[in-house]
Amino acid sequence: MLKPNQDMNLNPRRLLLATAAIFVFALLWNGLVHMVILRDADAALAGIARPEAERSLWLSLLLTAGIALLFVLSYIRCARNGGIKEGLVHGLSFAVLAGLLVDLNQYLLYPVPGSLAAQWFLFGVVEFAVYGILAGWLYPKQS
Template sequence: MTVKKCIVSVVLVFAFAIMWNGLFHMVLISEQNALIADLRRSDMSEKMLLSLLITLGMAILFVISYNKWLSKGDVIESLTHGLFFAVLAGVLVNANQYFIYPIPGKLACLWFMGGLIEFCFYALIVWLVQRYD
């Protein structure tokens, strides 16, 4: 994958991540997320830049790993990578948060399912970018 395609992939994955997470957390599962409102930081709005940097970092890591480990680059291999990345993130984040914090199991499962969808879309985005010149 060329540098240009890597940059385009990162930008598109980052933009999708912002849109998906807004839709998923603030609309689709807003009622379940409200159950843990007391656990959230009171200064979340002050941490917005950090949140964006974390999201950008995730987009960069996804594109790098996609570029590094995919050999054929077909859609099935791409989706498999997306699922692998989602399971890895889900175990590291969702399962760990469920263990550490008193959050409902249903919410942790919804976060995990949202991650599966999110990372499969990342894979499709990068696959589409790398296919075209």
């Protein structure tokens, strides 16, 4: 049976630091990917996307923070010894799950080109791999 702050090894300072680092990286990475690299491809979806005036920036930021926190908590719970290598494996596992739930689902539901869904998936793999590296580095389980 789990005992609070023992088996999960919760350290609020490290939890906040890792979550904040992943949150900042997520904002920078998604800005680069969607506003620069995939800008034209994403713009082609304007006809089926919610108009920018109807999008909620604060809700988007809250969602990003929630994903960052969930990622770090799942790393803390799943990593046996911690460290960058385990963080990377966790990030890749999380990426496959997220890619199947999000990218493949988008492809099935909307008229999104398969190549765009594949690019979203590959950029997501890199994104979550970096999340894992950050979690493993900033939240070492062995002190």
